[in-house]
Amino acid sequence: IFISHKLEEIFQLADVITVFRNGKKVAYSEIKDVDSNWVIKQMTGRELDQNERFYSTKVSDEVLLEVNNLTGEKFTNVSFKLKKGEILGFSGLVGAGRSEVMQAIFGYLPVYEGSVKLDGADGKLGDTNYSVKNGFIYLPEERKKQGILPVLSIRDNISVSVLDNLKSGISISRKKENELAKNVIETYDVKTPGADKEIQFLSGGNQQKVIIGRAMACKPKLLVFDEPTKGIDVGTKTEIYRLMKKLAEEEGIGIIMISSEMEEIKKCSNRVIAMYEGKIAGEFDEYTEQQAILGAIIGVNS
Incomplete structure (x- = not known):
């Protein structure tokens, strides 16, 4: 089976x-x-258009993230730019350094050399609190281990990242928590009987929607989706793709999508950066043939 x-x-x-x-x-x-x-x-239970594309149609000329010659434990001399409203795909085999680059920019992993600018200002490396406060949110690949607090409710999982905004005097306002949870559940169409349900009992797709809603409560400028549809069925995948496109086009958020699925990368990305053994092996636009990207991620020079 x-x-x-x-x-x-x-x-x-x-x-x-x-x-x-x-x-x-x-x-x-x-x-x-x-x-x-x-x-x-x-x-x-419905027809889906397999040829539908989800890349952003409203990419700004304004650079949101600029990474220069970044080197860490599992990557070397990585440089790239991300524009506002753009969906930038990062493709590569497992172990190519894709996630490690983003975790280093976010402040979770150390950086040996290089610099980062976020929205025109010099970034502070090695400090995840700084990243979050300045609008940089990383949504991890290992959703169940790193993305959720499994035994807590949906409401608690949403409110945990914005507790300062939910204060009433010296305590947390349950009314504000409930309003925020209700808004996320309705806005992102989370399938649940209520906000009190433990998040571990939701499907993978609905857990991901809660995580995205929590991220949006932080008013982000930049979202990194690391394998955003891992363990998610094909119908919910399409919902996640449409949501990323909407965030890029309507909110002007810069999105970096790390994915091992070539079809996903091609469907959603305005540009694709391919990584091989910790280095950038090529940069491609939305019209590039899949074969060229595949050649780059396995180290074949075409």
């Missing part, structure tokens, strides 16, 4: 397929008799 959200794996390996939706078996077929569109419809 092979369980996966990744349809290409299912079609490569499976003889028969069973589809579940909302805890119920909704379809069964021999794999040779169906295609990916059929599976997606069974999973989501």
